[in-house]
Amino acid sequence: MVKNWISWAVANPLIVMILTVVLAIGGGYAFVHVNIEAYPDPAPAIIEVVAQFPGASAEEVERQVTVPLEVALAGMPGLDTTRSKSLFGLSHIRNQFTYAREYEQAKQDVLNRLASVNLPAGVTPQISPASPIGEILRFTIKNPKDPVTGKPIYTLSDLKATQEYVIQRELLRVPRVAGVTGVGGTIKRYEIQPDPDRLRQYGVSLAQLQTAVGNSNANGSGDNLTQGQLTIVVRSLGLLGNGQDPQQQTLAMANARTAAEYLRSEEARRCREIRQVVVASVNNVPVRVDQLVDGGPCLNADGSPRVDDGRLVTRGVVIGYQTRQGRVGFSKPHLDADGNRTFNPDGSQVWDDEDDVVQGIVLLRKGQESLPALKDVLAKVEELNQPGHLPPGMQLATFYNRTTLIDKTTETVHENLLVGMALVTTILLMFLGNVRAAVIVALNIPLALLFAFGVLLARGKSANLLSIGAVDFGIIVDSSVIIVESIYRNLMRTDDADRPIEDRILAACGQVTKSVFFATVIMVCALLPLFTMSGPEGQIFGPMADTYAFALGGALILAMTVSPVLCYLLMKRLKPKPDNVLVRALQWMFLVQLRWLLHVRWLALAGFVGVLTFTGVLAANMGREFMPELEEGNLMVRGTFPVNVALGEVSGRVKQLRKVLQQFPEFAVIVPTIGRPDDGTDPTGYYNCETFLPLRSEADWPVDPKRGRPRKKAEMVHDLEEALDANFPGVDFDISQIIRDNVMEALSGVKGENSIKVFGPDLDVLEQTAANIRDTLNGVPGVQNAGVFRVQGQSSLEFPVDRQKCARWNVSAADVQAVIQSAVGGRAATQMQEGGRLFDVTVRWPARLRADQESILAIPVPVGGNQVTAGNQFALAPTPASGGAIGLSPIGTTMALPSPTGDAYNAPNVSTGTPVRRLSDLVTPLNAKGQPDEANGSFLRPGASTIYREQGQRLIAIKFEVRGRDLASTVAEARAKVDPLLKVPYRAEWSGEFKQMEAAEGRMAKMFLVSLVLIVLFLYLAFHNFLDTLVVLANVLAMGIGGVWALRLAGLNFNISAAVGFISVLGVAVMNGLLFVSAFNGMRAHGVPLNDALLRGTRQLVRPVVMTALAAILGLLPAALSTKMGSESQKPLAVVVVGGMLFTIVALNLVPVLYSFYGRRTPPAGAGDMAH
Structure with missing residues (x-):
């Protein structure tokens, strides 16, 4: 067959050359249009489920949300591993499937299972759009500054609302975009802050207030009315604020300050409308929200403000925000008028700092092409920055764009390809001693690559840097070298010079037909491990294997068609000459x-x-590792603070961190992120600060004074680690890169390159065991930044409901919990509609009345339905009044019942006759053994911070990095020291890069053995x-x-x-x-x-x-x-x-x-x- 193919090609040179031109044009088109990724996605289909359970502790989240979800999702086809994290208010489950399972099918399986799971009211699981290499663009929303005061014009809530309701929705319309995650800023809500004295005075409970506000914010329909030949829709309008979107009105404004003032005035108007809501009626006189809130009435009888100076009333009904889950800072170099960096007199660089910004992260859909997506996203960003799309002065400012990474890496690969191709051509010329023969062989290199690109494009596959840059030209031209060298050698002979050149070429090709075939078979056998790779290494090198296969196939076809034809056309008059x-x-x-x-x-x-x-x-x-660390042009510095640290405390420490990082001029910008996104897609807490550090081009790195030359990246990282350790004792830091960090977390479930997972039932024992392992790891040479992802340490203020006390007053546990939730956390009574935007209207106690344990214990709890009669032998003993806002006594009401105990707390309220108790009368603290104990108990209890689970078992993770030593020997030494620390039923699993390395080496060793056996068999057939x-x-x-x-x-x-x-x-x-x-x-x-x-x-x-x-x-x-x-x-x-x-x-x-x-x-x- 090979001989016939060559014979046909030599007999039809014109057709072959036309097809070659078509291949060059088509391959060139494919080379320009085929999608090129910087790095392939090494992870299988991973479907992340996020379920928010506001106010619930980690244990409650695990028990009521995480475990039911794990049970519901178990047993899906292709499901390999289920990992979960349960933390305050959030359950995050990562379902990792096998590589054979398609992402979309796995996602549909998860959706089907979620539809049948039973969860607490208000908990709705969502599928996260995140993927390990999905972050393709990051931006902040520029907030204009007041030229007089220098302060930001818009509030963080303005920026956040714009991000969620405008920017995110517009970017989600871009093809290939899976989602947009917002981090930082505040989510606005309208807060009604009732005054307990006023509630008592008017006989209104929190529940009544919430119901009244909710009932006063709705539109209704009366179907339609026929009027002659017309049909008229009948509606009732009762929305607070008329449902209009004030921000829409600002788009036509030219001045940011005017737009912000308009937004504030609209918020003030809505607050006044809320104040006018009628809650109850006493003696035919309406009782409005305005009369019940902290600070007293602010409106006249006609609803107009008593004092209107254009500002919001700061008490009673205010603009607040939901509990913040995260905070983002931003630092960039201060530039002069010419765009150059500026420096202080001491030589340090000047930075512009912003302590609170809103950041957006654009996520690519799994398996989609990043370059076309980035092109469309950047076009959309440019469109949004045009006037009329965002409020005046707001702009999207991108600071990370994967296009830069792809362009730089592609430039490197193309440079290597061109230089390599030129060197190979030179070698061929030097050895063949004939320019035409060298050119004929060398032409196979670009043509084979173009053939491979054409097949990739036709199959809809992407290329990456490995698939382009790691193909060996010597292998590609092997078949052409065999054929052309044979033809050249035979045409140089003089003994058969009288024969037609076609016959001489066919004879020369016939001599090597078996060699060409056998060379191809041996090459395929040798590359069999590459073609059959699976797991992460298969995802990484699979495109390379495809490119190799297509290039080899194309080179073989070209060697049997184009090479003989070109020899026929260009070597007709060869003269014999000795070797050079x-x-x-x-x-x-x-x-x-x-x-x-x-x-x-x-x-x-x-x-x-x-x-x-x-x-x-x-x-x-020899040292072993999984993969070399791919350069991404950035650093990700993760700092882990104590788990119960407050947001304000971390924010202060992060300001110090920014000052330390600003001493490194290699950074382009500094973007620290505290906590997690509001959508819960990154399950962590205030204790976690991830600082994203895009690097300047190495050509722009200044001279390091200590070294007298620019630092290398490894030197810079070493200096950075020393600076962090010196300035932040007790804080665990990890230094990685954004894609690598995301990939390793996706594959192992732990934020870190390597980790030890200790499995066991008791959180306290897990924590102690992990601490011992961490201390042991710190003594192993090569191990750095060992730290424990703590599962304990989150203190909770817990108020155990005393059922005996509640029984005396006919109060249920739900009544107590409702009061705590409403008064302390705030409960949404309704939502304010501002066009397509929805903001909670929340009833919440004033801050001073929920500031600490004592004030919370003093919160009044209605005890309605309790009948207290004189002479009741079961009446409560007198309780000493503590004064304050809830010391209630009857104020001239005919509904008052006599109090046999003389206790003011048994007195009915003014309007309803409902007795009121304090929260402290209905709860009892627990002692160290978990038993109710008034004398020695405490409401402040230790609790879990984050509960990690894998395959249904609890675990704790110890993360570590390996520097200055190979991974395999480091882990071998560490494992020998760690294993004796574990006692049954506790066990350890080494995860992360080391686990991937072991699995990959095992798979490749098996296929290499198969390949070697096949090669031996073919060699034996030959010899x-x-x-x-x-x-x-x-x-x-x-x-x-x-x-x-x-x-x-x-x-x-x-x-x-x-x-x-x-x-x-x-x-x-x-x-x-x-x-x-x-x-x-x-x-x-x-x-x-x-x-x-x-x-x-x-x-x-x-x-x-x-x-x-x-x-x-x-x-x-x-x-x-x-x-x-x-x-x-x-x-x-x-x-x-x-x-x-x-x-x-x-x-x-x-x-x-x-x-x-x-x-x-x-x-x-x-x-x-x-x-x-």
Whole structure:
């Protein structure tokens, strides 16, 4: 079939050339339009479920939300692991599926299960749009400053509302965008702050107030009314604020200050409307909200304000905000009029700081193309920044855009490709000695790559830096080298010059048809581990395998069609000439070396065995890691504070952190984020501060005074760690990069590169065990930043309901809980509609009456429904009044009942006759044993901060990093010290990068063994002799020696990228050995003496073997030497290829020497067919 294909191509050169032009044009189009990602997504389908349970403790969230969700989601097809976090007010469940499960199908399975789960009222689980590499753009909303005061014009609530209701909705319309996460700012709400004295005076309870406000905010429908020929819709309008959107009116305004004043006046108007809501009627006189709130009435009888100075009333009915879940700061260098950075007299850089900003994060849908999405998102950002889309003065300011990363890394790869291609072409020219032959072979490189890009585009697949930059040109041109070199050699002969050139070309191709086929089969077998990769390494190197397969297939097709045709067109008048000086010099050098080695072959064999043994020992002790750290152009610094720290305290410490970070001029901006987004997609608390630090281009890094030169990134990170440790004792810091950090968390469920998960039932024991492990890890060389993700430490002010006390007053636990929730946390009575925006209208106690434990215990609780009669032997003993707002006594009401105890708290209220008790009369503190104890109990109780679970079991995580030492040996030493610390039923699991490394090495080892077995079988089919097969495999060992030493000399660890390098050159090493043995067998079969056969065969093969080896070396040499962004993932692979192929050249005479030990026997029939 191959011969017929070549014959057809030579007979139809015009068609072949037309098809070649079509391939070039189509491939060029594909190269321009195929999607290119900086780094592939290594994670499988991960569906995150977020359920917010406001006000619930971690234990309650686990019991009532997390566990039911885990049970409901268990057993889904393809579900691999379920991990969850339960913390105050939030349940976060991460469902990780197998790689075989499609994301959309997994998502639908989760949605189907969520529809049937029973959860507490108000808890609605949502699917998070986040994915490990989904963050493609970050921005802040620019808040204009007042030119007079210098203060921000708009409130944080204005910015937050604009982000949620305008910006987010517009960006979600962009194709490929999965979501927009907002962090920072405040969510506005209208707060009604009742005065307890006034509630008592008018006989109104909190429940009545909430019901009245809720009932006064609705529109109604009366269906329609027919009037003659017309139908008129009948409606009642009762919305507070008329439902109009005030921000919509600001879009036409030109001045930000005017717009802000208008927004404030509209808020004041709505507050006045709330004050006019009627709650009750006493003696036919309406009681309004205005008369019940803190600070007293502010309105006249007609509803007009008593004092209207254009500002909001600061008490009673106010504009507040929901409990903040996070806070974002922002620092950027201060620039002068020319856009240059400015400096203080002491040489330090000047920064512009903002303590509170609103940040937006645009998330890419899983599996979608980032470059087209970014293009559309940036266009939408530009559109939103045009007048009329946002309130005047507001602007979106992007500070992170993945386009920069993709452009820089792509530039690095393209540079390496062009340089490598030029070097390969030069090598071909030098060895072939003919410009036309070199050009014909070299043309296969770009054409094969264009063919691969065309197939990728046709199949809708994306390329990435590995798939483009790690393809070995020596492998791609191997088939073309075989065919063109054979044609060139035959056309140089004079004994059949009279034959037509078509026949001579076909004859030359016929000589190597079997070689080409066998070379392709061996290459496919060698690359089998690459084609069958699974897990994270399969996601990373899968596109490379696709590109390899398509490029190899394209190169084989081109070698059998285009190369013979071009030889036919360009080599018609070749004149015989000897090999060039370079080839003759190499032949002389290797032949002199071979003659000497044949004289001392036992010494040579011993030397090879010695080098092999020493290299094996070196390889066994070589450092191992999962993947080299890919340069992203940023840092992510995570600081972990005590778990019960307040937002204000962390904010103060973060200001100090910003000052420390500002001492590093390598940072472009500084963006610290405290806590979590309001949507709960990142489950953490105030104790967690993640500072995003985009880096300036390394060319712009200034000279470091200590070193007298710009710092390298590793040096800068080391200095940063020292500065953080010196300035923040007791705070755990991790330094990573944003994509790497997200990926490792997605794969392991822990925020950190590596972690130990300790499983067990008791949180206290888990915490103590984790502390012991952390201390042990700190003593292991290479381990840095070891820290415990604490599960305990969140103090809670708990008020246990005393059922006996409640029974005496006919009060249920729900009544007490409702009062606490409304008075302390605030309960939404209704929502204020402002166009399409909804803001809670909340009834909440004034801050001074809920500031501490004593004030909360003094909150009044209605005890309606209790009948107290004179002489009741079960009446409560007198309770001493403590005064304050709830010391109630009857004030002239005919409904008052006599109090047998004389206790004012048994007195009815003025309007309803309902007795009122304090919260302290209905709750009893617990002692250390959890028993009610008035004397020794305490309402302040220790509790869980975050409860981690995996596969239904509780766990605690200890995170750590490895610096200055390889991962494998560090974990081996740490594991030996940690294992004795664990006692049944507690167990540990090592997770993160180490776990991925172990799993990947196991999978690759199995496939490598399969590949080697197949290669051995094919070699045996070729030679019918095991000795020949073993000699060929010795060449593989030589290649391995070179690769190991190259890694050692380059200071690199063995990782998956390096393993792919070994796999890439395996086929070339096998083919080179096969050519030598086949040539020797062929000459021996024709009666050539052994030594002569070895010398003649080596002389014949020096040119093709060294040429293909150097082509492979120089093709990846730029990648092996590059230090630019984007080279990290290719570097180990390229170093192995360069080192392995270089040692193959150095040890070129290994195969002849080994063959000399047994080559005097007569070779089996057909054992020399591969000589070409």
